[in-house]
Amino acid sequence: MEKTNTGRKKIVIVAIVCALLAAAAITLGVLLGVYVGKSEDARVDAENSYRSDYFKLLDSLLDIETNLSKMKVASTQAMQTELMLNTAINAELAGQCLNSLSQGDYHLEATIKFCNQVQDFSKYIIKKIDYEEPITDEDYELLDNLHSVTLELGTKLGSMQENMQIDGYYFVEAIGEEDPFADIVDDVAEDAIKYPTLIYDGPFSDGLDDPTPHALKGEDVSQEQAAEKVSEYLSEYEVTGVEFVSVCTGYFDSYLFEFTTEEGKSGSAQISKKGGHLVMFDLYEEMIMPTYGTEEGVAVAERYCQAHGYDNMKAVWSTVSESELFVNLCYEYDGIIMYPDMIKIKVSLQTGKVIGFEALEYIYNHNREDEVDYSVTVTEEEVRALYDGKLDIRNVRLAVIPVGGGTEKLCYEVYGVFDDYKYFVYVDAEKGVELQVMQVIDSDDGELLM
8 A cells, every 4th residue: 555655646746847847937937927016026036036946846856756766676786876876966956956945034954954865875875886885774774764755845845836826826925934835844854854873974974963154253233233234245236225024043043134226126135143244145137248257257256255254265166147157166275175165156247246145155164273184195196197198187276075974075176178078076185086076067057067
């Protein structure tokens, strides 16, 4: 009976996801006719973004559930590796969607942690296969638990389609209320937290159980003081109005505001209660034609960080989509790039101004001591020799990268080209083993790392 119910649930998920993906463009387009008036432009953009992430989240959850189900019967190492790799990729995509959705007043930390657990577990199994270690009964039991929660999460989230079509559900109207999306996430998150912890370092380690916003310093600020901070952080735009929306709670408290500028533009901003730090902001404006180049836009992003108290931030990645430049900046310490301490900025290449900012990773991870003792036993020359004849190496530098389970490693970042494809390879600076290989993929939305 259990197998029959599971099969029916899966059929429901597949049908829902297919329907959602087919209707996504139509649904998002119809939204533009639902909200009327200049003051609602920001809400339309936000709703479109939330729904897009919701659709992509469902698609990723379906892929995770399918791969975990297949893993229960797969017997060859090649097939097991393929299934676990696909699971890890989709868990990362689901986590990215949840991170985007969490910029509203949704408390998704536990569910994001669940996606991280799925990704870490997948990498753990792949490593066991590489080392020709057996997959134990305990491993399969945990895999079955992950599969069950993924199935439940996908089924419940998929059922929201009826609310959207019949009841006129909108994410932007439900923020701060007891709504179906928040209820589903909370219920499933409680189950996810109850997972047994594996007895090994790395996947499912306790490092993610209690994230601490290390970078938040200073005394608590009031709602009124936080509203003044919005104008300070957006001084380039001459803010004329700031309206309080809600208090966002989670691993740290923050105030969410909507604002308008002298030019009639609108957006939202989030200020931490502790210290009054800028957590994120997004400005909504129509993109027409770029008048600034990528290098100029990167310089704008770096100057913005410096001007607002985020020192020693270096641009490590940028890509252009239409007239918008997306820049990832990381803290640089003694010539070492700290990837966990990342800030993401969006620059308008039309106006040359920052129109988007998000510092969650920096806030959680930035806690660097004045002196950090990293073990480097492998030389740059030895690393370069590993790729002699394989890569046309363009750059090598030291970087600290997250490796799952709340841990980090010092690596050599090797950037090179092979057969017109660009690659980033990360080699452990202590042991000389490859930890990560990423390929740059050109897409309609700019360059992506896979």
